[in-house]
Amino acid sequence: MVGNPAYYFGMGDLLREWNALDAAERHLEQGMDLVSGMPTVDADVVAQGFIALARLQHARGEYGAAITALENFSHLAHQRNFFPPLLARAAAAKARLALAQGDLPGAIGWAEASGLHVDDEPTFPREAEYLTLARVLIARGRGDPEGPFFDDALRLIDRLLEAAEGGARMGSAIEILVLRALALRARRETSGAFVTLDRALTLAEAEGYVRVFVDEGAPMAALLSEFLRARRKVGRGVKQLASLGYVRRLLAVFEPPAQHAQATGQPLPEHLTGREREVLALIAEGLSNQEIAARLFLTTSTVKWYVHSILRKLEVDSRTKAIARARELHLVSE
Numbered sequence: 001m002v003g004n005p006a007y008y009f010g011m012g013d014l015l016r017e018w019n020a021l022d023a024a025e026r027h028l029e030q031g032m033d034l035v036s037g038m039p040t041v042d043a044d045v046v047a048q049g050f051i052a053l054a055r056l057q058h059a060r061g062e063y064g065a066a067i068t069a070l071e072n073f074s075h076l077a078h079q080r081n082f083f084p085p086l087l088a089r090a091a092a093a094k095a096r097l098a099l100a101q102g103d104l105p106g107a108i109g110w111a112e113a114s115g116l117h118v119d120d121e122p123t124f125p126r127e128a129e130y131l132t133l134a135r136v137l138i139a140r141g142r143g144d145p146e147g148p149f150f151d152d153a154l155r156l157i158d159r160l161l162e163a164a165e166g167g168a169r170m171g172s173a174i175e176i177l178v179l180r181a182l183a184l185r186a187r188r189e190t191s192g193a194f195v196t197l198d199r200a201l202t203l204a205e206a207e208g209y210v211r212v213f214v215d216e217g218a219p220m221a222a223l224l225s226e227f228l229r230a231r232r233k234v235g236r237g238v239k240q241l242a243s244l245g246y247v248r249r250l251l252a253v254f255e256p257p258a259q260h261a262q263a264t265g266q267p268l269p270e271h272l273t274g275r276e277r278e279v280l281a282l283i284a285e286g287l288s289n290q291e292i293a294a295r296l297f298l299t300t301s302t303v304k305w306y307v308h309s310i311l312r313k314l315e316v317d318s319r320t321k322a323i324a325r326a327r328e329l330h331l332v333s334e
């Protein structure tokens with residue numbers, strides 16, 4: 001329902017999955033604005049919003065901002081005594097960010113403290129946590145191929161897949177198949193990895209999914225490239241479900257964006273969201289936090305959060321320096 005923050009968070013996360021990141025940002029901002037203006041909001045919806053925001057920032061490579069979003073949620077959750085499972089969900093999301101940044105020890109620390117075990121019977125409410133555990137096991141297996149990690153990961157993944165397919169949750173099944181393909185490739189079972197990947201691609205192409213592949217990073221880019229080369233070689237002589245055009249489109253998303261610079265020769269700062277640019281423009285006009293909040297129909301605490309994020313991204317420590325930096329980069333007018 002339009003006007004319900006859960007609608008905007010759900011649509012924002014779906015748009016992120018389709019790689020429509022700017023549209024996703026607008027929906028998530030609308031949801032956050034609604035949440036900030038409500039005296040009471042369902043804790044599950046708040047968690048949904050912050051985790052969706054962190055996923056969007058992950059997709060943009062803004063890992064610091066993603067971690068800040070999850071830490072802000074954890075702080076809010078402690079303040080409002082949210083149900084502990086919501087904090088566990090955010091902690092798992094943070095561990096996934098650690099993996100994306102190459103911080104395997106940090107992710108292992110989360111796994112050991114989580115209380116999760118590969119032989120648990122995973123339930124749907126905790127599916128995201130178990131998927132993160134599977135990712136940690138795969139990452140550990142890459143560093144210790146002779147250890148038990150790949151076997152443990154595949155055992156867990158197969159139970160998750162059975163549950164997802166039994167519940168007709170195809171979105172979950174796609175993500176689980178993606179992890180299964182990565183685990184098999186890491187264990188050098190290329191044929192099995194290709195069969196599993198082909199199935200994931202076939203399901204995902206029909207839904208227009210992108211980020212479920214791309215957010216797995218370099219290992220998935222390598223697997224997709226190998227899959228594409230192998231399918232080109234065998235041509236029509238092999239049963240092939242996924243279209244190679246879809247694979248090429250996915251690989252194109254992995255390409256790093258061109259690095260632009262302003263005429264001053266200074267690099268651009270980390271991406272500012274649309275709402276942050278609005279707040280920055282009002283800061284440049286000389287408005288206080290309270291005045292910005294009134295202008296944008298936000299709470300003062302939300303504006304403070306945006307200002308903090310802007311200062312961090314512009315790498316400055318005051319509003320005056322932020323204005324000067326923004327003018328150097330032509331983010332606001334003189």
